[in-house]
Amino acid sequence: MIIVAWNIRGVANKATIRTLKEIKSQHRPDITLIYEPKCSGNKATEVIKALGFNFSFLEEADGYVGGIWVLWDNPALTINILETHHQYVAMEVKDPSHSPWKLTTVYASPQEGIRKNLWENLKRLADATTDAWMVIGDFNEIAEE
Structure with missing residues (x-):
């Protein structure tokens, strides 16, 4: 399974779309995860179509803040959103x-202060699963200063 995860800080420009298409073509990821797309709604739909993904789930950004996209192509891959x-x-x-x-x-x-809630939720999710579990992304944590 190949997963690409990118804190893209804005996906709706030609250079970024071109780069994502190249990554998709060269690496053939099963799942592509995009953080901070800085677009939503109809514009997001246009971008996903331009990228050539057949399936998607979007946790919409709040204006230009945040946002998580889950993108995939393979119809044999089933992704059930749990939460x-x-x-x-x-x-x-x-x-x-x-x-x-x-x-x-x-x-x-x-x-x-907001991030603290995330860690509480991740602990709850961990306690609730017996399956293999991968956690991936941008945690906005500094390991050492």
Whole structure:
């Protein structure tokens, strides 16, 4: 399984769309995760169509802040969204060659007080799963200063 995750900080420009198409063509990701797309609604639909993805789930940005896109092409890949939040999307991934597993993709708030809620939710999700579980994303955490 190949997963591409990118904090893109704005997806709706020709150069970024071209780069994403190149990544998609060269690496053939099963799942593409986009953080901070800085577009939503009809514009998001246009961009996803331009990128050539057949399936998508969007946790919309609040204006230009945040946002998480889950994109995929393979019709044999089933992604069931289990829970959404402005800082994460939790899902179950099923494909014919693997046992179902959980994926949680994160775009954490840069504000520490808001981010605390994310960690509480991730702990709750961890306690509730017995499947394999991957957590991936931009946690906006500084390991060391």
